[in-house]
Amino acid sequence: MTARIVHIASNTFREAVRDRVLYNLIAFAVLLSGSAILVGQISIDIERLVVINLGLTAVSLFGVVIAIFIGIGLVSKEIEKRTLYTVLSRPVRRWEFIVGKYFGLAGTLVVNTFFMAIGVFGALLYVAHKLTSSDAMIFVALYFIVLEFLIICALALLFSSFSSPLLSAVFAFSLFVIGSFAEDLRGFAGMAHGPTRWLATGAAYAVPNFSAFNVINLVAHGHPPSGQLILQNTLYALFYAGMALSGAVLIFDRRNLK
Amino acid sequence: MVASVQTLRRVDEIRPQATLDDILYISSPKIVKRASLGYDGLMACIYWTRAVQYFGEHHHNGSLSFNQLAPLLEMTTQLDPHLIVAYQFGASFLAPKPPFGAGQPDRAIQLMEYGIQNNPTEWHLYYDLGFIYYTELKDYAKAADTFERGSRVPGAHPFLKIFAAQAAQHAGEFQTARMLWTATYQSSQDKQIRQNAVEHLRALKVDEDVTNLQSALTRFGERTGRLPNSISELAAAEGLPGIPVDPDGNAYTMDRDGRILVESPDDFAFATKGLPPGYKPIPKFHDQ
Numbered sequence: 276m277t278a279r280i281v282h283i284a285s286n287t288f289r290e291a292v293r294d295r296v297l298y299n300l301i302a303f304a305v306l307l308s309g310s311a312i313l314v315g316q317i318s319i320d321i322e323r324l325v326v327i328n329l330g331l332t333a334v335s336l337f338g339v340v341i342a343i344f345i346g347i348g349l350v351s352k353e354i355e356k357r358t359l360y361t362v363l364s365r366p367v368r369r370w371e372f373i374v375g376k377y378f379g380l381a382g383t384l385v386v387n388t389f390f391m392a393i394g395v396f397g398a399l400l401y402v403a404h405k406l407t408s409s410d411a412m413i414f415v416a417l418y419f420i421v422l423e424f425l426i427i428c429a430l431a432l433l434f435s436s437f438s439s440p441l442l443s444a445v446f447a448f449s450l451f452v453i454g455s456f457a458e459d460l461r462g463f464a465g466m467a468h469g470p471t472r473w474l475a476t477g478a479a480y481a482v483p484n485f486s487a488f489n490v491i492n493l494v495a496h497g498h499p500p501s502g503q504l505i506l507q508n509t510l511y512a513l514f515y516a517g518m519a520l521s522g523a524v525l526i527f528d529r530r531n532l533k
Numbered sequence: 534m535v536a537s538v539q540t541l542r543r544v545d546e547i548r549p550q551a552t553l554d555d556i557l558y559i560s561s562p563k564i565v566k567r568a569s570l571g572y573d574g575l576m577a578c579i580y581w582t583r584a585v586q587y588f589g590e591h592h593h594n595g596s597l598s599f600n601q602l603a604p605l606l607e608m609t610t611q612l613d614p615h616l617i618v619a620y621q622f623g624a625s626f627l628a629p630k631p632p633f634g635a636g637q638p639d640r641a642i643q644l645m646e647y648g649i650q651n652n653p654t655e656w657h658l659y660y661d662l663g664f665i666y667y668t669e670l671k672d673y674a675k676a677a678d679t680f681e682r683g684s685r686v687p688g689a690h691p692f693l694k695i696f697a698a699q700a701a702q703h704a705g706e707f708q709t710a711r712m713l714w715t716a717t718y719q720s721s722q723d724k725q726i727r728q729n730a731v732e733h734l735r736a737l738k739v740d741e742d743v744t745n746l747q748s749a750l751t752r753f754g755e756r757t758g759r760l761p762n763s764i765s766e767l768a769a770a771e772g773l774p775g776i777p778v779d780p781d782g783n784a785y786t787m788d789r790d791g792r793i794l795v796e797s798p799d800d801f802a803f804a805t806k807g808l809p810p811g812y813k814p815i816p817k818f819h820d821q
Binding site for chain 1: 567570571572573574575577578581582613615616618
């Protein structure tokens with residue numbers, strides 16, 4: 276079972292790495308981190324702040340775009356090319372296929388993040404001439420960004436398990452935007468009364484809370500996120516991604532592929 | 534491509550300020566914060582850069598209006614309440630009258646209070662606020678109170694206690710002002726803020742010299758019943774240590790009416806004394 280999942284994951288990773296769109300996005304993200312140097316030079320007194328903010332925002336946004344655009348095509352491409360039938364005709368269960376695809380995509384994003392992080396640290400070193408101990412906090416921000424990707428990958432797979440790539444992209448991106456407003460949604464629920472309150476509270480907890488993962492500005496100022504936040508965000512990402520992945524597995528298991 | 538670049542350059546000539554002016558069509562920090570999808574730190578950096586560019590460009594052009602400086606700085610600090618340099622910039626350039634600033638001390642105070650509220654352990658902000666009360670509003674009681682509040686912040690620089698005492702006594706105005714501007718110069722890394730401090734220190738020297746020379750001139754007149762024929766005569770008669778010179782090394786002059794003047798008033802834009810009658814200051818920054 277594990278070997279089959281690992282095999283599908285490694286194939287997904289290889290396929291994603293070969294994808295030209297992926298290379299373009301990485302090149303663009305690295306280019307953006309490089310432009311941080313330029314922006315840093317025209318920003319008075321906050322060069323370091325600009326480089327960290329711009330670099331990590333680029334890592335996060337481009338990672339989200341990669342996660343969505345590759346994630347939505349993982350299942351549909353296999354159906355379109357009819358390679359899915361070849362895979363499923365072997366002793367591979369449908370859930371193993373989905374889970375393997377998920378880990379393959381997640382692995383791709385971790386590797387991407389690693390390379391983009393090198394770009395960010397390179398830009399920071401160029402601007403600040405040295406790295407300080409507070410720069411270690413950037414790793415926490417990067418870790419949270421990866422957690423965010425884990426949820427988005429699972430959502431992209433969930434949507435792609437039952438709808439077209441275009442609609443999956445719209446759904447996944449919409450949830451990313453709504454998830455960034457999750458805390459506002461909770462505030463709105465707090466102000467509402469009666470059924471609206473319950474409805475808004477339910478919606479606020481149903482959508483992924485991406486704002487909790489965004490500590491970019493906090494680490495840019497050298498403030499360390501608390502250990503509790505790291506622990507709770509890790510658990511939240513695992514639970515939420517697990518839930519979305521289970522949904523994708525359940526839907527794909529019942530899907531008529533004929 | 535060449536044609537498009539040339540056309541764009543023509544468009545820029547027609548509407549040179551458009552880019553910077555348009556920015557304030559979104560005047561609500563809340564909307565910008567929401568639209569940034571949580572990446573408000575980056576948005577704050579962008580608005581801060583624009584605020585500096587806006588002020589720099591208007592200041593360079595000798596503009597008398599800096600109406601968008603306060604909204605830009607308010608937007609910046611609401612997006613990132615911990616961006617200390619934005620508050621310091623606001624303290625230096627929001628309060629002074631045009632052409633040296635926006636002439637909005639109330640907005641400057643509002644900005645600094647917001648900064649203190651969000652960064653209560655940052656003593657620089659108390660210093661900057663006290664500075665506005667002392668130098669711009671001449672509200673010495675509030676200046677003393679603010680310096681005193683700042684001196685209680687753990688790790689605050691000891692000079693805040695001295696400023697608090699001096700502001701409370703309102704004694705030795707030149708000396709206190711010189712200490713304040715020197716502290717501003719030493720505690721900031723921002724080039725514009727440091728240049729501004731240098732200009733004020735140069736002007737303070739002129740103001741102090743002219744005040745002292747004018748006093749010497751009054752004493753000479755009371756004693757002799759006439760004006761001295763030259764500054765040299767005044768210096769010799771009053772026992773001054775040589776012929777006094779301005780920070781650029783040029784000797785002060787005296788006009789027919791007994792007014793002490795600097796040779797090049799344009800080089801001391803913040804000076805309030807030693808200027809010819811009807812003179813209007815032109816902002817001009819010197820190398821540090």
